[in-house]
Amino acid sequence: MNYLIAVYPDRITAEAAYTDLEQSEIPKSDLTILGKGYQTADEFGFIDPTQQGKKQAKLMSFWLVPFGFFGGFVFDYITGLNTFAWAGTPGNHIVGGLAGAIGGAMGSFFVGNSIGVLMGSGDALPYRNRLNMGKYLVIYKYDVSQYRDLATRIFQDTNPENLQGYSEESA
Incomplete structure (x- = not known):
C-alpha cells in the first residue's frame, strides 16, 4: 500500500483539501482525515x-x-x-x-x-506529535499510482505544511 500524507494547520484547510480531492476522480474510500473530530492515529494504524x-x-x-x-x-x-x-x-x-x-x-x-x-516508530511519531499539536492530516492511500500525480497536484495547490509519500511493501 502507498500513502500520500499532507499536514494542515487547521480543520478548514484540511477539509478544503479533502473536498478538492473528493471532487476530482479520486475515490472517496481512499481518502482519510486525521485530527480532532476525525480518526485518531491509533484508529488509522500509526505505530505507537x-x-x-x-x-x-x-x-x-x-x-x-x-x-x-x-x-x-x-x-x-x-x-x-x-x-x-x-x-x-x-x-x-x-x-x-x-x-x-x-x-x-x-x-x-x-x-x-x-x-x-x-x-521503531519511523515517521509515525512526528505525525502523532503534529496531531497532538492540533494539526490535521489528509491521507490518500492507493495501490497503483493512477491518481498519485493528480492527488499530488491538488495537495500542492492547497499549500500543506508538509507533503510526503510512503511506499509500504507487502510481505
Whole structure:
C-alpha cells in the first residue's frame, strides 16, 4: 500500500483539501482525515512508539537476562568474592549470577524502550506529535499510482505544511 500524507494547520484547510480531492476522480474510500473530530492515529494504524519500545525491551530481555546471569556467575567465580558469608561459595556464585541477571533486565528495559521509541516508530511519531499539536492530516492511500500525480497536484495547490509519500511493501 502507498500513502500520500499532507499536514494542515487547521480543520478548514484540511477539509478544503479533502473536498478538492473528493471532487476530482479520486475515490472517496481512499481518502482519510486525521485530527480532532476525525480518526485518531491509533484508529488509522500509526505505530505507537511505546508499544514498539515494550516489544524491543522484551526481545532484548530474552538474551540479556541469561547473559547477565552467566556474566555475574563467572565474575563471582573468577574473583572469588565472599560477599555473603552465610551463602557459602556456591551461593555467592548464584547471588552474583542473580545480580547479573538483574543488571541484564535493567539494561533491556532502559535500552530496549529507548531504542524502540526512537527507532521503531519511523515517521509515525512526528505525525502523532503534529496531531497532538492540533494539526490535521489528509491521507490518500492507493495501490497503483493512477491518481498519485493528480492527488499530488491538488495537495500542492492547497499549500500543506508538509507533503510526503510512503511506499509500504507487502510481505
